[in-house]
Amino acid sequence: MSIISGKDLKKYYLAGETKVEALKGLNFTLDPGDFAAFVGPSGSGKTTLLSLIGCLDKPTGGVLEVCGTDVGKLDRKAGARFRGEHIGFVFQDFNLIPVLTVYENIEYPLMIVNPLPENERRKRIMALLEEVGMTDQQHKYPDQLSGGQKQRVAVARALVTRPKLVLADEPTANLDHKTAYMILELMKKMRAETGTTFIFSTHDQKIIGEAERIFTLEDGELTGTSRTGDNNNA
């Protein structure tokens, strides 16, 4: 059974009086445990698609099911609850909360969104800090960290609620190549350990090869899908 299924998925925007067709009827599925990338140039609809999958926005047409739920029908509160329970986010600009330490940033979803008892919370956070190699930095604030370190923390924060799905919008765009590969390796490692589905968007050709499934988007249309080792474009 697929974890994500998009059927004739459409998203239109109004830019002034102009109708912008960001997604023009996409059909796709993703399986649990996939390590997938949506690739394409700027304006191709990658971020829009991730926003729809992440329940941050609603489709204009078609059906989008995530973890068995038609996310287009969720209201604001239900959407927030769904995100908190099922989805982790990693952002291009890391988006850590500046007034919280590394430990507290990771703790945030378990305190505010999906509360857990302190003992269990601490165990889970310390394990993740160990996994992302940030145990020594746990008391630092985001402005005391490098870009790579911030993204490690963001990955840990995304995984702390044990979501079924992690969405990463251009997670390596603000990192040098070495750090970018490290982050992708970290995400792959976490996927292997937790079985979480990872989906990231990128237009960086050098890191596209790290994905096991690749969906190519151009002008809001899905122009190709491939698996690692495949040379077929659909």
Add this chain to the structure above:
Amino acid sequence: MLKIFKMAVRNTHRYARRSLLIVSLIAVGVIFVQVYMAATNSYKTLIISQITDSMLGHLQMHKKGYLVSVENVPLNMNLTTEQTARAEAILKANPMVESYSTRIKLGGMISNFAETTNIRLAAIDPKKEFKTAPLLPSRVLEGNNNLKADEVLVPELLAKGMKLKTGDTVVLVATNKDGSVNGKQFTVGGIIETAPGPGGRDGYILLADAMELLRMDPPEISEIAVHLKDFGKLDTAFNALAKAFMQEKTKDGKPVFEIHTWEKLSPFASIAKMIDMMTLLVKIMLVAIVLIGIMNVMIMSVYERTREIGTIAAIGTQPNTILAMFMAEGLCLGLAGVIAGNIISVVVIYGVRLLHITFSFGMREGFILTPSVNPLDFSIISAIVLAVAVFGSLQPAWKASRLEPVKALKSI
């Protein structure tokens, strides 16, 4: 919830200068209001106690209709012996009444054999009167405040004008209610200080002397002044006594008595009301300062942190939690302002006490302003500021909670 407050406190530190400015502004407002209220309350309390404890009493009761003719000191509006006894029974039955004093008020002439002038007199039973108006003995400037038969306490200004001294002989002349003029010789037993307000320029004689002067048989009473055990319970006592007195009816079913608080009897009540109005205005100014200040800071905060709001919303934070986060921030700013303001207010209030600032009221000078920390006032002002701080942050917090995550995340 604790975590939300922890984040709120840290966010206020994040914009330290801005937070400090608004906290200072709130603190200054709180100091101004607290010190103003403490000073005006001190002034009001002092003057009210001067008026009530020097002559008026806390409450007064008369025969129905007396008060409208009070300036004429009408002798035909006196209470009969029987009515007085009924009134005394009601007063004795009320546990809030500390003491009462029966008086005859009369107008007349005073003569030192060289010149003659008008005088208003209050005839009293000194024992009861000094209990009901406990500051009255301290107003006796010369002579003995232990008023004896055939003695008169002459008002200060009148004594100066007529060059009267203690021990001088004077004649008091008065017209009784039948219209006959009677006179009686008195000795000046003392000179009494003039006090502001009604009755402040009255001379004093004994009830028995007044009855003799007015040839009053059987005895009658013009007014009964009442001193309460707790002035703070004035309204409760008034309501209870008014209810009891209203049950006393004439044969035609009309009320026999009328009862009034000091506020109805003294023009200072209007000044006190004006002071209360000024206090209300000052409070409104404080509310405006807090409201505008907090709203401004919180609107800026939401505007600058739109992306962060998008992040926490994306992570799964419920709109209500986002609302609570920003309202907690407003509350923290208000709380800091209240704490700082209250601490400084206490220091300023005690500082003012040490300065021994004096003021005069009417002819009397040398009243010392003694503002005091009133926990109730402090609590009310603190609660108002905190409520306004929360209210002021409501709109920005609401806006933050309603932001679309996808749009907020795109904000720079």
